[in-house]
């Protein structure tokens with residue numbers, strides 16, 4: 542018995558460009574291979590994130606980065622085979638009667654290795670400052686796409702990034718509003734448990750690496766590892782744990 546038995550369509554809510562590939566790249570390809578259609582809504586453009594050393598570094602902290610990360614994300618979705626993608630705040634992920642808007646990256650700082658905390662300065666349009674509007678926008682997309690399951694992070698948000706934790710809150714609230722099951726991606730901070738279903742696809746590492754390379758302002762792929770803009774090294778992830786919330 543799998544969480545995905547009988548499922549035809551799913552919707553993911555991700556926080557920033559690159560999360561869809563870093564956290565769920567192999568998982569998304571696996572869903573397509575099972576015949577399940579996938580839509581992804583991304584909350585922000587990750588415009589407050591760092592940029593890799595080198596010529597692209599000049600984009601860091603500029604408004605251009607907002608648009609560059611939109612382009613990178615679009616290329617990554619092409620690599621993953623995702624055609625149904627929207628930013629939160631843009632139709633069809635916008636509540637009826639409201640003009641299009643963008644939610645800003647809330648920023649973060651490292652509080653200890655592997656654990657993120659809120660940035661000291663959060664602007665007025667930051668994603669984390671919006672709850673009712675963001676839920677209404679995501680619910681509008683769910684009404685449009687009509688998924689059988691809604692998928693986002695668990696309450697730890699993967700590594701406690703405030704935007705990721707907020708995605709959990711927004712996605713679970715919108716799913717509850719529409720009576721849809723909510724499936725959470727289990728954080729690495731959580732212990733293994735019998736209710737976790739693992740999607741483990743090491744055979745897809747090259748496909749994930751191809752999509753990761755599209756995020757060239759954020760990371761560099763070296764063999765089976767990723768070097769993040771701040772120099773942190775991580776193995777390319779092809780295994781994702783999920784459970785019904």
Ligand SMILES: [Zn+2]
Nearest residue numbers: 556557560702
């Ligand atoms: Zn993120």
